[in-house]
Amino acid sequence: MSTVYVIDTVVTKPGRARDFVDAYLRDYAPGARDRGMRLEHLVVSPPVWFTDAPNTVIATWTLDSAEDWWAMTWRGRPDESVRGWWTRAQEWILDRSRHTAAPADEVDGLNDV
Template structure:
């Protein structure tokens, strides 16, 4: 088994003045399902650290999963769920752009690659 945590990083640039609305919706509506899929919320960062009324903020959310197997379980639980795509469509009016990436600690890469 490949050891080491896998991190899922969501980066969202919000529409001007909508960062707080996005954060509230993400935590209330998206996060519970993510937790059910085995994800643990590590950090939610707001950049810059001020709620703008007329500018965009960047929200960076870091989730963790215990290992590659947990990442695969989360992935296969989420892929067939139409509710995830519907949720992102629902909050589209709050978002300018978004991306998701995966990462691990450098010392874990060799072990995680050996699957």
């Protein structure tokens, strides 16, 4: 088994980090779990709810294998509710990115999919 990490990094609009986190956990996370993802960490940087400046929210999800990552990806891509959620979330977001990663000592095993 090789762990695959899916890392969402979101820079929120000033004063909107708490709203984003609440909505992410309430409205986005259940569907992500249904697609096989497990939320490992949700962190806010800096660790204060700014009212007049952006915060960065980083959600780290895990999957057990490259196969699980592909299955999650193919379930999410055609799902209009996923795209719709991120579209609605733009009211809280300045910038966002998603990265996938794995421990360096597991990358060779992940290449054989």
